[in-house]
Amino acid sequence: MRFASIVGARPQFIKIAPVSALLRQHHEEVVIHTGQHYDYMLSAHFFKELSIPEPDYFLECGSGTHGAQTARMLAAIEQVLMKEQVDWVLVYGDTNSTLAAALAATKLHIPIAHVEAGLRSFNRTMPEEVNRIVTDHISDRLFCPTETAHKQLLAEGITQGVSVVGDVMYDTLLHVQPRLADQAHMLLATLGLTPHNYILTTVHRAANTDDAATMQAIAYALNKLEMPVLFPVHPRTKACLHRYHIQWEPFVQLIEPVGYLDMLALQYAAYRILTDSGGIQKEAFLLGVPCVTLREETEWIETVQSGWNILAGSNWQNILNAVARPKPQPPQSNPFGRGDAARRIVQSWQRRGE
Numbered sequence: 001m002r003f004a005s006i007v008g009a010r011p012q013f014i015k016i017a018p019v020s021a022l023l024r025q026h027h028e029e030v031v032i033h034t035g036q037h038y039d040y041m042l043s044a045h046f047f048k049e050l051s052i053p054e055p056d057y058f059l060e061c062g063s064g065t066h067g068a069q070t071a072r073m074l075a076a077i078e079q080v081l082m083k084e085q086v087d088w089v090l091v092y093g094d095t096n097s098t099l100a101a102a103l104a105a106t107k108l109h110i111p112i113a114h115v116e117a118g119l120r121s122f123n124r125t126m127p128e129e130v131n132r133i134v135t136d137h138i139s140d141r142l143f144c145p146t147e148t149a150h151k152q153l154l155a156e157g158i159t160q161g162v163s164v165v166g167d168v169m170y171d172t173l174l175h176v177q178p179r180l181a182d183q184a185h186m187l188l189a190t191l192g193l194t195p196h197n198y199i200l201t202t203v204h205r206a207a208n209t210d211d212a213a214t215m216q217a218i219a220y221a222l223n224k225l226e227m228p229v230l231f232p233v234h235p236r237t238k239a240c241l242h243r244y245h246i247q248w249e250p251f252v253q254l255i256e257p258v259g260y261l262d263m264l265a266l267q268y269a270a271y272r273i274l275t276d277s278g279g280i281q282k283e284a285f286l287l288g289v290p291c292v293t294l295r296e297e298t299e300w301i302e303t304v305q306s307g308w309n310i311l312a313g314s315n316w317q318n319i320l321n322a323v324a325r326p327k328p329q330p331p332q333s334n335p336f337g338r339g340d341a342a343r344r345i346v347q348s349w350q351r352r353g354e
């Protein structure tokens with residue numbers, strides 16, 4: 001069987017890593033990088049750090065408005081797929097790269113497998129929500145990370161080709177987990193921080209960064225925390241912080257985006273995590289660190305139901321109240337599977353003798 005795996009943005013590199021490693025033991029794989037993310041610390045670094053095979057195609061589609069960016073990716077991916085004659089296209093998550101890849105494949109009648117299918121925030125103003133819905137409805141094989149995602153697909157009438165395999169990001173996390181304590185020890189010393197005595201934050205959702213009042217409210221809350229705050233800043237956020245002239249208290253430390261092991265180590269040793277990232281909400285849960293989500297809704301609802309994640313939105317008082325909440329009871333179970341999602345995904349083709 002010959003696969004085209006199509007990725008383009010940071011969280012997709014973390015998702016493809018375990019799947020690609022196993023897929024190549026049994027099948028042929030062509031890796032296509034759309035170039036949605038292109039800064040070294042958002043892209044090439046992860047290929048090296050996670051030993052992801054070098055992309056066979058780097059399409060250099062870059063940034064732009066949603067329509068222009070998605071259109072460039074669609075046209076470029078189509079050219080590659082027409083040449084490569086693959087049996088399946090594998091797509092990950094919910095970015096514009098996911099949508100473009102799925103559209104290119106379906107127009108060429110190539111079956112699509114969607115890793116991280118069935119997630120919904122029920123907020124269609126969020127670009128990722130539209131990407132997920134369209135991708136799920138044109139996919140032939142849908143790999144759900146959770147039971148909730150599976151139920152959602154059934155509710156939308158998608159019943160064929162669906163399986164719950166667990167979350168591939170958990171596979172990647174387990175791979176580095178034994179190294180986190182040492183890495184945190186080393187890294188915190190260089191940052192002048194002490195374990196469990198700082199708050200880690202990330203903000204990059206358009207709904208937060210593109211509205212001055214919302215970003216200012218979040219910054220106001222961070223400035224009121226009276227505890228060291230470490231903030232690895234996404235490039236889109238960097239531009240907005242500059243544009244809105246946001247000033248910081250001395251205990252808020254802004255740094256460039258960090259690599260995967262470093263990010264996990266920083267999460268592992270944090271007192272609390274404040275984020276609007278999808279992946280980080282899950283990682284916080286898996287690492288046992290209480291999370292405050294800077295959004296009104298989440299597609300990772302299990303983290304909220306267990307008490308380990310609080311949806312605070314961008315209201316500064318809600319954010320401060322959520323940070324002050326005591327640590328919840330340890331979760332009864334892990335809704336994200338057993339850390340063998342990649343194996344289950346790859347085995348789904350072997351089971352069918354394909």
Ligand code: UD1
Pocket residue numbers: 009010011036037038039042063064094095096097127128204206234235236278
């Ligand atoms: C994208 C995804 C989002 C995901 C996030 C992960 C969509 C719609 N959004 O958002 O789901 O959570 O990636 O990080 O696909 N930029 C750089 N260097 C880069 C990449 C981007 O400077 O390497 C800047 C550009 O100014 C660009 C902006 O960041 O316009 C936004 O980049 P884009 O890829 O469009 O969206 P993200 O916010 O990164």
Ligand code: UDP
Pocket residue numbers: 010011014202232233256257258259260261263264276277278279280283
């Ligand atoms: N991440 C990282 N370095 C950073 C910020 C995030 O390695 O500076 C990792 C994070 O640990 C998680 C993934 O990137 O594994 C999440 O990506 P992001 O927040 O960009 O996207 P989302 O998950 O919201 O789509």
